Amino acid sequence: SQQGEEDPQALSIQEGENATMNCSYKTSINNLQWYRQNSGRGLVHLILIRSNEREKHSGRLRVTLDTSKKSSSLLITASRAADTASYFCASRRAGGTSYGKLTFGQGTILTVHP
Amino acid sequence: KAGVTQTPRYLIKTRGQQVTLSCSPISGHRSVSWYQQTPGQGLQFLFEYFSETQRNKGNFPGRFSGRQFSNSRSEMNVSTLELGDSALYLCASSNLAGGNNEQFFGPGTRLTVL
Numbered sequence: 699s700q701q702g703e704e705d706p707q708a709l710s711i712q713e714g715e716n717a718t719m720n721c722s723y724k725t726s727i728n729n730l731q732w733y734r735q736n737s738g739r740g741l742v743h744l745i746l747i748r749s750n751e752r753e754k755h756s757g758r759l760r761v762t763l764d765t766s767k768k769s770s771s772l773l774i775t776a777s778r779a780a781d782t783a784s785y786f787c788a789s790r791r792a793g794g795t796s797y798g799k800l801t802f803g804q805g806t807i808l809t810v811h812p
Numbered sequence: 813k814a815g816v817t818q819t820p821r822y823l824i825k826t827r828g829q830q831v832t833l834s835c836s837p838i839s840g841h842r843s844v845s846w847y848q849q850t851p852g853q854g855l856q857f858l859f860e861y862f863s864e865t866q867r868n869k870g871n872f873p874g875r876f877s878g879r880q881f882s883n884s885r886s887e888m889n890v891s892t893l894e895l896g897d898s899a900l901y902l903c904a905s906s907n908l909a910g911g912n913n914e915q916f917f918g919p920g921t922r923l924t925v926l
Contacts, residue, residue, distance in 0.1 A: 798860035
């Protein structure tokens with residue numbers, strides 16, 4: 699079963715607009731990662747934020763993490779048609795030996811219209 | 813550096829057969845994880861291997877198995893295939909440097925069970 703839930707499930711915007719996706723998780727985490735997937739292909743790693751970080755930037759991406767609310771958000775600024783894809787959050791549980799195990803959210807399907 | 817490669821990319825099998833999927837991680841990465849992606853269940857963790865040892869296993873029946881070789885290449889095997897095993901099988905590798913576990917995914921193997 700999926701630990702995370704993402705919202706919205708689908709998002710449709712115009713080129714140039716910003717897109718915000720939210721993710722919630724259930725257990726304490728070591729880090730949270732965001733991935734992009736184009737049309738049933740492999741996942742592309744976008745950004746990793748550690749549990750002791752609150753915000754991280756990478757190019758047009760901004761990720762926030764609120765461990766008290768067990769939630770994260772991904773903001774894509776000035777979106778482009780090429781950003782059209784499914785976006786997933788994935789968390790690594792704190793403690794134990796789950797070094798390589800990620801628990802994924804259900805994903806947000808983003809469509810950017812030119 | 814070459815990315816994660818998976819073979820074959822597409823596979824069609826019939827119920828009751830068995831299948832072996834292969835994954836070659838990024839050079840230097842010793843951790844390999846496998847995930848199953850279906851429209852209904854999303855992305856689910858299958859297992860993780862590190863230095864030829866299975867370190868973690870998801871909630872899948874014993875028909876799903878895997879192994880890792882000394883060169884870090886990994887295979888997963890599904891025996892007695894069922895229709896519900898139709899999915900995109902994704903392999904990911906990580907070097908686990910600094911406790912991070914950024915997973916780099918391959919393009920996947922799309923398995924169709926008829």
